[in-house]
Amino acid sequence: xxxxxxxxxxxxxxxxxxxxxxxxxxxxxxxxxxxxxxxxxxxxxxxxxxxxxxxxxxxxxxxxxxxxxxxxxxxxxxxxxxxxxxxxxxxxxxxxxxxxxxxxxxxxxxxxxxxxxxxxxxxxxxxxxxxxxxxxxxxxxxxxxxxxxxxxxxxxxxxxxxxxxxxxxxxxxxxxxxxxxxxxxxxxxxxxxxxxxxxxxxxxxxxxxxxxxxxxxxxxxxxxxxxxxxxxxxxxxxxxxxxxxxxxxxxxxxxxxxxxxxxxxxxxxxxxxxxxxxxxxxxxxxxxxxxxxxxxxxxxxxxxxxxxxxxxxxxxxxxxxxxxxxxxxxxxxxxxxxxxxxxxxxxxxxxxxxxxxxxxxxxxxxxxxxxxxxxxxxxxxxxxxxxxxxxxxxxxxxxxxxxxxxxxxxxxxxxxxxxxxxxxxxxxxxxxxxxxxxxxxxxxxxxxxxxxxxxxxxxxxxxxxxxxxxxxxxxxxxxxxxxxxxxxxxxxxxxxxxxxxxxxxxxxxxxxxxxxxxxxxxxxxxxxxxxxxxxxxxxxxxxxxxxxxxxxxxxxxxxxxxxxxxxxxxxxxxxxxxxxxxxxxxxxxxxxxxxxxxxxxxxxxxxxxxxxxxxxxxxxxxxxxxxxxxxxxxxxxxxxxxxxxxxxxxxxxxxxxxxxxxxxxxxxxxxxxxxxxxxxxxxxxxxxxxxxxxxxxxxxxxxxxxxxxx
Numbered sequence: 165x166x167x168x169x170x171x172x173x174x175x176x177x178x179x180x181x182x183x184x185x186x187x188x189x190x191x192x193x194x195x196x197x198x199x200x201x202x203x204x205x206x207x208x209x210x211x212x213x214x215x216x217x218x219x220x221x222x223x224x225x226x227x228x229x230x231x232x233x234x235x236x237x238x239x240x241x242x243x244x245x246x247x248x249x250x251x252x253x254x255x256x257x258x259x260x261x262x263x264x265x266x267x268x269x270x271x272x273x274x275x276x277x278x279x280x281x282x283x284x285x286x287x288x289x290x291x292x293x294x295x296x297x298x299x300x301x302x303x304x305x306x307x308x309x310x311x312x313x314x315x316x317x318x319x320x321x322x323x324x325x326x327x328x329x330x331x332x333x334x335x336x337x338x339x340x341x342x343x344x345x346x347x348x349x350x351x352x353x354x355x356x357x358x359x360x361x362x363x364x365x366x367x368x369x370x371x372x373x374x375x376x377x378x379x380x381x382x383x384x385x386x387x388x389x390x391x392x393x394x395x396x397x398x399x400x401x402x403x404x405x406x407x408x409x410x411x412x413x414x415x416x417x418x419x420x421x422x423x424x425x426x427x428x429x430x431x432x433x434x435x436x437x438x439x440x441x442x443x444x445x446x447x448x449x450x451x452x453x454x455x456x457x458x459x460x461x462x463x464x465x466x467x468x469x470x471x472x473x474x475x476x477x478x479x480x481x482x483x484x485x486x487x488x489x490x491x492x493x494x495x496x497x498x499x500x501x502x503x504x505x506x507x508x509x510x511x512x513x514x515x516x517x518x519x520x521x522x523x524x525x526x527x528x529x530x531x532x533x534x535x536x537x538x539x540x541x542x543x544x545x546x547x548x549x550x551x552x553x554x555x556x557x558x559x560x561x562x563x564x565x566x567x568x569x570x571x572x573x574x575x576x577x578x579x580x581x582x583x584x585x586x587x588x589x590x591x592x593x594x595x596x597x598x599x600x601x602x603x604x605x606x607x608x609x610x611x612x613x614x615x616x617x618x619x620x621x622x623x624x625x626x627x628x629x630x631x632x633x634x635x636x637x638x639x640x641x642x643x644x645x646x647x648x649x650x651x652x653x654x655x656x657x658x659x660x661x662x663x664x665x666x667x668x669x670x671x672x673x674x675x676x677x678x679x680x681x682x683x684x685x686x687x688x689x690x691x692x693x694x695x696x697x698x699x700x701x702x703x704x705x706x707x708x709x710x711x712x713x714x715x716x717x718x719x720x721x722x723x724x725x726x727x728x729x730x731x732x733x734x735x736x737x738x739x740x741x742x743x744x745x746x747x748x749x750x751x752x753x754x755x756x757x758x759x760x761x762x763x764x765x766x767x768x769x770x771x772x773x774x775x776x777x778x779x780x781x782x783x784x785x786x787x788x789x790x791x792x793x794x795x796x797x798x799x800x801x802x803x804x805x806x807x808x809x810x811x812x813x814x815x816x817x818x819x820x821x822x823x824x825x826x827x828x829x830x831x832x833x834x835x836x837x838x839x840x841x842x843x844x845x846x847x848x849x850x851x852x853x854x855x856x857x858x859x860x861x862x863x864x865x866x867x868x869x870x871x872x873x874x
Contacts, residue, residue: 196574196588197787199237199610199622200244201865202227206820208619211235211612214601217264220287221603221610222247223622224259232256234271236287239608239624241863247285248292251276259283263310265317268335270295272307280304282321284335295333296340299324307331308356314366316386318343320354327352330370332386343384344391347375355379362409364416367435369394371406378403381420383435394433395440398423406431408455413463415483417443419455428452430469432483443481444488447471455479459506459513464531466491466513468503475500478517480531491529492536495520503527507554509561512579514539516551523548526565528579539577540584543567551575555602557609558627559729562587564599572596574611574625576726582678583726587625590615592818592854592869599623607658616820617858617867627727628663629690629719630656640734646706648756649734653717654697657690664689666722669702669755674711674736682753685722701756708753710738787859787866794871795842801826801857802837809861813838816856823850826857842872 202209202225209225216222219238226232230249234257237244250257250273257273258280264270273283278297282305285292298305298321305321308328317333326345329352333340347353353372360371372382377396381404384391397404397420404420405428411417416435421428426445430453433440446453446469454476458467463482470476474490475498481488494501494517501517502524508514512528512535519525522541525548529536542549542565549565556562559578566572570589574597577584590597590613597613598620604610609625636650657663668684688696702715716731786804793799801813813827824845826838840857844850852874858867 196590196623196625197866198615198618199239199624200241200863201618201621202235202244203619203621204228206617206619208614208621210620211622212601213260213262214603214610214612215262215264215269216603216605217269218267218287219606221605221622222262222264222269222285222287223601224262225622226256229254232258234259234269234273234285234292237610237622239605239610239626241865244622247287248289250274250283250292261308261310261319263312263317263319265312265335266315270307270310270317270319270333270335274304278302280306282307282319282333282340295335296337298322298331298340306356309354309361309370311361311363311368313363313368313384313386318368318384318386320356322352325350328354328356330354330372330384330391343386344388346372346382346391351375359407359409362411362416362418364411364435365414369409369416369418369433369435373403376401379405381406381418381433381440394435395437397421397431397440408458408467410458410460410465412460412465412483417458417465417481417483421452425450428454430455430467430481430488443483444485446479446488457504457506459508459515461508461513461531462511466503466506466515466529466531470500473498476502478503478515478529478536480529491531492533494518494527494536505550505552505554507556507561507563509556509559509577509579514551514554514561514563514577514579516549518548522546524550526551526563526577526584539579540581542575542584553600553602553611555604555609557604557607557625558630559731560726562602562609562625564602566596569594572598574599574613578726578729580678582723583729585725589869590623592616592856595818615856615867616818617816617856618865626658628657629665629728630658631667631717631719631728631730633715633717633730633732635715635732635734638732640732642704642708642734642736644706644710644737646704646708648701648703650699650701651715651732652697652699654695655688655690655719656695657693665719665727667717667719668722669715669717671753672714672716674709674713680753681722683755703754703756704734704736705753708736710736785861785864785866787868789868790840790857790870794873796873798839798841799870800837800839802835803859803861804835805831805833805861807833809864811836812860814858815840816858817850818854818856823855827859 211223211225214223221237225235231254234247236247259271259273262271269285274280279302282295284295303324307319307321310319320328321331322328327350330343332343355371362369368384373379378401381394383394402423406418406420408419416433420431427450430443453469456468465481469479474493478491480491499520503515503517506515512530514528516524517527523546525541526539528539551563551565554563560576562576565575571594574587576587599611599613602611613623614620632654634652640649666685668681670680673679712735714731718726718729720727788802790799790801811827811831814825815823
């Protein structure tokens, strides 16, 4: 029995390591890294409130010397800096409610003298100043709902006399003034909550209570005369409580309750009383449909709402009653699918919903029932992955999701099942890295996340390649008997280093199934900044099914990791019924070089640039994945230095404990490598499992994972 138990434990250990290795392997295609370790060691800096201004990311973060203060980053370690220690020493100024107004960041902060007041920053210490002490002395004005209206900041604040009212600022003390005391006296009028305000065509719409008409829809152009009640939707002192406000093609959509016949339903406004109307009584009578989280996708509003018969499901609206319809009863019958956490990519809304079988998982919709589908059951079975915090980058949407073996991590999707995958298991194994505040700047995704070595820090992801397809003479119509089309493909290395990748094409057939590749995967290698462009001819055989196809090229790691992709449609016309052939094996799906007319077998010759890493000074710092991985007895860690630096490489276990220091010396620019023999500092062989290796080179810090097996 003891022998059986021992064998079982070894098998269980092997399976665990295999699962962890699979998670590691999925993460190697894209450079995901800590931008800068602001908090020393594994002490977290906890970056929050990421916004973009002047080609930088501004955020609040903490370090042991300065407390919670304003930081900015250009995406590099040296360019990630404390902007100003507003509340000097270890005290916190706690910058919050950041808003960009034409290159100036406005926010609330506490300098320890004037209370929580309005500040601004141009990204420099000298340009980071108190705008105005609105509530004089140590009192707090708590500036909130900061919004850029035509280059002027509108916001709510409490001056200690008028309560929370509407203010504006041009960035000067004299130009920071009360717009209007909507609720006269100290009562205040403005509710501070998410979704209670929106900008539409240069007009600020917001939720306010003047003390007579209840909480209703107001608007402002930044002047006292132009700050008006739009409509008393719930007559008299009753409150309509407008919320979930969003701009849809120049019209304000929002939820409100008229307190008479319809309950809380979907409304719209053009800024006039007559143009502020109920769109549709989705849940008829005084019962609420509660239109909730929403997103505008190319002029169509997607949102969740309740119907008595169907529960809380996905709806869409074009602003008309007839155009406001249930998209799909995802959880059939009276069950609720609860669509929330909306994002968008191209012409589709992405969201999380529960179909009653798979838990809260990733869905997408093009606005049709057939086009509203489960993208992937990430956390298999009835358990939920809870996808949230969507951000689109190139042809993928990135988001946070939970999977049992990897925890809550960063995922990506191109809208297909095979193209939905873990990007990187930042916090190895089932622990969560908890990606938050996903923000895209200049083709780079920034976010905050936790790993056991660095704690919670600012991370970035930049897919190394960009790919574009340019079809000749669209729209493309292929005759029933077969034909061909020509297109140009362009591939560019944007990573700052010489990188190899894989490239392949795919078809999406008229029935929605994938087919291919007919070229690749091939392995181009491009120097930093290099581009390769070729024109190809794709043949379509007569036996191919008729209908609309999507033709795409992917760059990444074949077949499942897609760093970037591009596509275009074409249509194959129908043959007479008696002559139709629908076999994919009929005829050849050849790709020809348009210049020579010859079949293409490789695309990594001719125009593609090859560069050996050991022959060039690297253009950027790179920490490579160790090889082999998993390994036993040893593995090699390679890295590239663009300039001479003091280099440290340390191995940690998953608890953040130091296992072995491999390098601690000054090194010249170039390509370097070091071997680890799987032993700790005392020369003892370590236990099998996942380990983290961290390199520090000057101000640069990066980490990766590896698996030691026995």
